[in-house]
Amino acid sequence: MDKRDIVIDTADGQAKATVFGDKGGPGAIVYMDAFGPRPGLDSMAERLAAAGYTVLVPDLFYREAPYGPFDAATAFDDPEKRAQIMHLMKVTTQDMSVRDTAAFLDALAAEGAGGPVGVVGYCMGGARALNAAAAYPDRIAAAASFHGGGLASDAPDSPHRRAGSIRARVYVASAGVDGSFPPEQSASxxxxxxxxxxDHIIENYMGKLHGWAVPDHKVFDAEGAERHWTRLLTLFAETLKV
Structure with missing residues (x-):
């Protein structure tokens, strides 16, 4: 598997990122969860790249670097690390990630990715994937969120407020019971x-917990993760024409 580390110039600085896959495939961006880039996310990007995509995994927290690293299975059990993560999430706003996405898309194009792009986000990345699709409707053709939080909240940057700008196909998967995306938000x-x-699907993964799709989470669920892969790869294959 071809893997290369790059640095992306953004309006606010330089973001480290990793690209997976051969040049020339349709582009995909993975919006990380709260624990940052790490081997667990790399393994997911490698699987996506193996399906024929040129995959970019950017560090959304680059403005606060250096930080971590964090162990996704234990970080929230440590009060100091939990506080660090919550700070990173708070100061890295949705609008920052939306602005950064222009540079991410350009970086994918420079890496040889052709045609429209697919985006997928996990945890905090879910809302960022949907907001990115709204901000770049001519460049993003598929957007997926897995156990994303705040997708229809009272916040002014909640993705549901920007639905009118989305032209991508959308897939949203929620954990069976998830306080960050309760039933009333799903309905909204x-x-x-x-x-x-x-064009969208919202699906509830009953019995799965927030974080079930990511292999290094302590709530990882193998059956649910494979279901997630089936849905994601189908969405991208039908939309991006691999």
Whole structure:
């Protein structure tokens, strides 16, 4: 598997990123969860790249570097590390990640990715993937969120408020019970996407916990993860035409 580390110039500085896969495939961006880039995310990007995509995994927290590293299975059990992670999430706003996405898309193009791009986010990355799709409708053709939080919250940067700008196909998967994306938010997101005539699916993974799809989370669920891969690869294959 071809893997290369790059540095992306953004409006606010330089973001480290890793690219997986041969040049020339359709592009995909993986928006990380709260624990940052690490081997667990790399393994997911490698699997996506093996399906024919040129995959970019950027460090969304680059403005606060250096930080971590964090062990996804134990970091929240340590009060100091938990506080660090919550700080990183708070100061790295949705709008920052949306601005950064312009540079991410350009970096993918420079790496030889052709055609429209697919985006996928996990945990905090879920909302960023949907907001990116709204901000770059001519460049992002598929957007997926897995156990993303705050997808239809009261916040002004909640993705459901930008549904009218989305032209991508959307897939949203929620944990069975997840306080960060409760049933009322799911209903609000569904209404916003339907009213905006966005091609979408919202699916509830009953019995799975927040973080189930990521291999180094302590709540990782192998069966649920494979279901996630089936849905994600189908979305990208049908939309990006691998």
């Amino acid at each position: 997101l569904a209404q916003a996407l339907r009213e905006a005539e966005v």
